[in-house]
Amino acid sequence: MNEKEFAFSKTNYILLIIGFAVVVLGFILMSGGSTTEEAFNPDIFGTRRTVIAPMVCLAGFLFVVVAILWKSKSNSEEEDSEKTVVKDDKKSSE
Numbered sequence: 001m002n003e004k005e006f007a008f009s010k011t012n013y014i015l016l017i018i019g020f021a022v023v024v025l026g027f028i029l030m031s032g033g034s035t036t037e038e039a040f041n042p043d044i045f046g047t048r049r050t051v052i053a054p055m056v057c058l059a060g061f062l063f064v065v066v067a068i069l070w071k072s073k074s075n076s077e078e079e080d081s082e083k084t085v086v087k088d089d090k091k092s093s094e
Helices: 010-030 047-069 073-093
Strands: none
Touching: 010 047
């Protein structure tokens, strides 16, 4: 109990970094040349920009949500043991 308790564990931070990297990869896949008034660039309607890149970004955002909600087993086991100790203390005081 004397240790500072953080909202996220090391695993959460690693998963968050991976999720953000996937989102950045999706935005990189969306980048490229554009159409000007002088010349039309048909690549702006390519499958990579209109289908693959948005799906990669969506997957990255979903992965970030999972990383935020992820609860490691060691944290849950510690909380369960703390709850047991609190219950035992209440029973012994009665």
